[in-house]
Amino acid sequence: MPRWHGxxxxxxxxxxxxxxxxxxxxxxxxxxxQIAFGLFCPAPK
Structure with missing residues (x-):
């Protein structure tokens, strides 16, 4: 998984x-x- 400063x-x-x-x-x-908040991991599996 790619990392940025760890x-x-x-x-x-x-x-x-x-x-x-x-x-x-x-x-x-x-x-x-309302506000919908979501996180997405852009790295491939």
Whole structure:
């Protein structure tokens, strides 16, 4: 596995997601704007 200064190289992505709003019976519903965070190891297996 390729390393950079002894650390494994990974790629990160955090796109903004926008969900539609609808009526909710939950006291504190989530907002329509959310962030999805993901890590990806670009090195081959």
């Amino acid at each position: 650390l494994r190289l990974v790629a990160a992505d955090a796109p903004n997601l926008r969900f539609g709003l609808r009526a909710s019976t939950v006291a504190n519903p989530a907002s329509a704007n």
